[in-house]
Amino acid sequence: MSIGAGSESEVFDVVVLGGGPAGENAAAYAIAGSDRTAVLVEHELVGGECSYWACMPSKALLRPGQVLAAARHMPGVAAKVAAHGVGVTDVLARRDAFTDNRDDTAQVEWARGAGIAVVRGHGRLTARCEVTVDGPQPRRLRARHAVVVATGSTATVPDVPGLRAARPWTSRDATNLHQVPRRAAIVGGGVVACEIATWLRELGTEDLTMLVRGHRLLARTEPFAGAAVAETLREHGVRLRFGTTTAEVSRPDVADTGIGRIHGGPVRLRLDDGGSLEVDELIVAAGRRPATTGLGLDTVGWDGDGPLRTDDHMTVAGVDGHWLYAVGDVTGRTALTHMGKYQGRVCGDVIAARAEGRALDAPRFRARADHGQVPQVVFTAPEVAAVGRTAADARADGLDVEVLEVDIAVAGSALARDDFTGRAALVVDRATDTVVGATFAGTDVAELLHAATIAVVAAVPLETLWHAVPAYPTVGEVWLRLLESRRR
Ligand SMILES: Cc1cc2nc3c(=O)[nH]c(=O)nc-3n(C[C@H](O)[C@H](O)[C@H](O)COP(=O)(O)OP(=O)(O)OC[C@H]3O[C@@H](n4cnc5c(N)ncnc54)[C@H](O)[C@@H]3O)c2cc1C
Numbered sequence: 193m194s195i196g197a198g199s200e201s202e203v204f205d206v207v208v209l210g211g212g213p214a215g216e217n218a219a220a221y222a223i224a225g226s227d228r229t230a231v232l233v234e235h236e237l238v239g240g241e242c243s244y245w246a247c248m249p250s251k252a253l254l255r256p257g258q259v260l261a262a263a264r265h266m267p268g269v270a271a272k273v274a275a276h277g278v279g280v281t282d283v284l285a286r287r288d289a290f291t292d293n294r295d296d297t298a299q300v301e302w303a304r305g306a307g308i309a310v311v312r313g314h315g316r317l318t319a320r321c322e323v324t325v326d327g328p329q330p331r332r333l334r335a336r337h338a339v340v341v342a343t344g345s346t347a348t349v350p351d352v353p354g355l356r357a358a359r360p361w362t363s364r365d366a367t368n369l370h371q372v373p374r375r376a377a378i379v380g381g382g383v384v385a386c387e388i389a390t391w392l393r394e395l396g397t398e399d400l401t402m403l404v405r406g407h408r409l410l411a412r413t414e415p416f417a418g419a420a421v422a423e424t425l426r427e428h429g430v431r432l433r434f435g436t437t438t439a440e441v442s443r444p445d446v447a448d449t450g451i452g453r454i455h456g457g458p459v460r461l462r463l464d465d466g467g468s469l470e471v472d473e474l475i476v477a478a479g480r481r482p483a484t485t486g487l488g489l490d491t492v493g494w495d496g497d498g499p500l501r502t503d504d505h506m507t508v509a510g511v512d513g514h515w516l517y518a519v520g521d522v523t524g525r526t527a528l529t530h531m532g533k534y535q536g537r538v539c540g541d542v543i544a545a546r547a548e549g550r551a552l553d554a555p556r557f558r559a560r561a562d563h564g565q566v567p568q569v570v571f572t573a574p575e576v577a578a579v580g581r582t583a584a585d586a587r588a589d590g591l592d593v594e595v596l597e598v599d600i601a602v603a604g605s606a607l608a609r610d611d612f613t614g615r616a617a618l619v620v621d622r623a624t625d626t627v628v629g630a631t632f633a634g635t636d637v638a639e640l641l642h643a644a645t646i647a648v649v650a651a652v653p654l655e656t657l658w659h660a661v662p663a664y665p666t667v668g669e670v671w672l673r674l675l676e677s678r679r680r
């Protein structure tokens with residue numbers, strides 16, 4: 193689309209392409225406490241994937257099942273709930289409350305309150321420090337200091353004959369579901385697939401199959417974590433088919449029913465192992481790709497279709513002049529909201545410092561935590577909380593490591609729930625005697641994670657951790673068990 197003759201540029205200090213969590217943080221930090229100006233360009237909803245399609249709705253769908261499971265395993269409460277499942281209508285209503293029914297008014301108000309302008313429309317780079325926003329009347333935005341690309345990622349749909357034509361659900365349909373398919377299959381065995389399987393069973397899908405290309409779930413975590421999730425899913429009647437790929441999909445009756453509604457008649461799948469399957473809905477959870485299409489990146493000489501690589505100041509590699517930055521999923525560094533926001537904070541601080549001619553010599557100007565210090569919680573049953581390197585990653589990085597691994601069986605866990613089971617592992621670098629990775633798989637272990645993150649990031653020696661005494665009776669006492677497991 194061309195810009196009308198005589199159209200004026202609007203000038204801001206910082207132009208951010210994409211109003212998700214990473215872009216919002218970059219904009220806010222770049223102008224905080226100054227008279228600099230920033231604009232967020234957003235072609236869908238300010239708040240991004242996380243607020244409306246990913247983290248918020250998925251966690252809102254998962255929490256009621258966790259609460260019910262806890263009640264089912266607590267004498268004095270169990271009998272009251274034994275015969276009941278979750279109330280689907282109420283769960284979906286709470287999910288919709290968490291996503292503000294996909295109305296971004298509150299997020300736009302937050303942005304304006306923080307001094308950030310919002311421009312609606314599809315933005316793309318058209319020159320150095322220039323973004324054009326397409327629309328009936330294209331707008332040309334010029335940046336005095338920086339353009340930040342924060343366009344996120346989109347779901348990948350594998351190139352399988354018939355798959356796209358069948359209009360399978362992606363994670364957007366699964367998180368925003370309005371109908372619960374009675375029979376469903378999920379392609380994938382990663383985080384999205386495992387979380388979706390967990391809430392679909394809870395909401396009433398009777399017949400659920402996971403088609404996993406590899407040989408375990410959650411392949412990027414310690415093997416015991418994926419095995420524990422697989423065991424629970426099987427106990428809940430989910431069929432796990434490992435080492436399976438889909439050869440062909442057919443759906444004779446396809447319908448455009450909208451997000452989260454069943455997209456037509458039955459779907460038939462032919463599998464490469466000779467098997468076949470018929471379901472009411474097929475869900476694809478096969479990873480995500482950085483959203484770089486249509487961004488005008490050719491104007492900066494970038495012609496790749498992968499992630500937009502950056503240095504640790506979040507400056508895009510290969511572009512001179514320190515004006516182009518990228519944060520969040522689009523960088524391929526880590527596809528997690530909290531890490532995108534962290535990169536946004538680093539990026540905003542770097543932009544502010546450069547604008548004011550300050551040196552980038554403080555640690556906060558580098559996104560170092562992306563390298564081997566990333567925390568993540570998978571909200572399955574059991575939960576999986578992990579930070580840093582797995583033992584296999586550490587060894588691949590050339591570290592000589594020792595693994596401390598114990599069951600989570602302390603007074604706090606026994607009190608929490610009658611059926612509490614869990615396992616914990618620390619990966620310890622022998623050279624420095626510090627923790628370089630930690631994994632907890634168990635009921636409600638999410639809140640154990642931050643202590644581990646601090647131990648990893650601060651490189652706390654194990655002999656110092658010995659003096660970090662966990663309170664009794666808490667699940668945190670598992671730290672003591674881990675340290676005791678190698679007491680000499
Ligand atoms: C089902 C699911 C559950 C998840 N759960 C979690 C979780 O529990 N915890 C966690 O940490 N992470 C979770 N994630 C990952 C998390 O959603 C992402 O890491 C996060 O949203 C990335 O933030 P972002 O700002 O980089 O991108 P996004 O949130 O994708 O935001 C990018 C924004 O840019 C806009 N945009 C794109 N291109 C343009 C353009 N050219 N012009 C204008 N606007 C544009 C988009 O509309 C979007 O609003 C989950 C992901 C999925 C799929």
Ligand SMILES: NC(=O)c1ccc[n+]([C@@H]2O[C@H](COP(=O)([O-])OP(=O)(O)OC[C@H]3O[C@@H](n4cnc5c(N)ncnc54)[C@H](O)[C@@H]3O)[C@@H](O)[C@H]2O)c1
Pocket residue numbers: 350351379380381382383384385387404405406437438477478479480526527528568569570571
């Ligand atoms: N709780 C959380 O923190 C949370 C929740 C959901 C998503 N996320 C993030 O979102 C991102 C995307 O998650 P995801 O689960 O979609 O991706 P993923 O990369 O974790 O898993 C993708 C899965 O799809 C399979 N797969 C890939 N291509 C395939 C193909 N052609 N055919 C069959 N199977 C194929 C892979 O083997 C893998 O099992 C991740 O980085 C994840 O960390 C985080």
